[in-house]
Amino acid sequence: MIIDRRFIDPNPFDAEQGDPIALVPADLTHLPARTARRPSRRLAVPGTAAGAVRWHTWGLDVAVDEWRTQRAEGTWSRRWRPEKDVRAAEVERLNGVLSVRASPSLLRHWAVYVAMMGDDVYEGMSYTELDGPRWELCRSDGEVQTFHDYHRRVSVARISRRGVPATENTSGEPAELRPLIWSRNDTVRSRRRQRPLSTPA
Structure with a gap:
């Protein structure tokens, strides 16, 4: 799945246009650099959409509520277990496309991390890292940031x-x-x- 430039603002630091984002399920496929070049060129200038896929996040609200409850009870650290499958997980820029690739289970964890960013805000900013367990890191790490005055x-x-x-x-x-x-x-x-x-x- 690719999020093209119609939905991506310039960044809040130097107004450089953001790259298209490819969300890649690692158990199904991968995105070689030579393949990334084609969508990058095609999406260089926003145009009309040839089609659309609605991305449903069934269960995300339930998962977020569960993590918040466990954290409030102080039981999160005891119940949480590291992901077993972090193979081929990576966040990297490939020929003008930002590739976010991981197993479905790790992508679900990342989705919860991002959804909970508003819980921990410091001076109007929050961030979360996209990586595997600290003892078994992804090949490349990414980060999501939010700003109240974005x-x-x-x-x-x-x-x-x-x-x-x-x-x-x-x-x-x-x-x-x-x-x-x-x-x-x-x-x-x-x-x-x-x-x-x-x-x-």
Whole structure:
């Protein structure tokens, strides 16, 4: 299953467009880098959908409630057991596609981790890692982050990105642009805070 760019915003740090995301069940298939190149090119520019698959998450609410109850009772650590099947689990970028691949059981655990992120928020931000048990890690690890002020961050990063080429002599390469955009974000935020509020006439 691929989540294409129609559903993916620019990131909240430097407004770079996010990659399509491929969710790959490891027990059924894999996504070679050469194969990932084709959907990456096809999805480079958002277009009309040829079809859609509705992703149902039957049982997710029940699983989240169960984990929350166990954590509240202090029994989670005693009942939890590490996943047996973390073979071929990986989170990596393949030719412009972010591949999230794991066994169905591990994907279910990751879904619960992501669903519970709102339970532990620090200064408006929460995150969770996508990996296997610490003693049997995935080949590559990923992370999901959320921000309470996500839309504001994206807006600031977009303004910073538009302003950098006009004020800096850059080649436009991402590795060169990113630090300039990051440093400009603070200036944009400061200007927004100092902007006087308009009053109705």
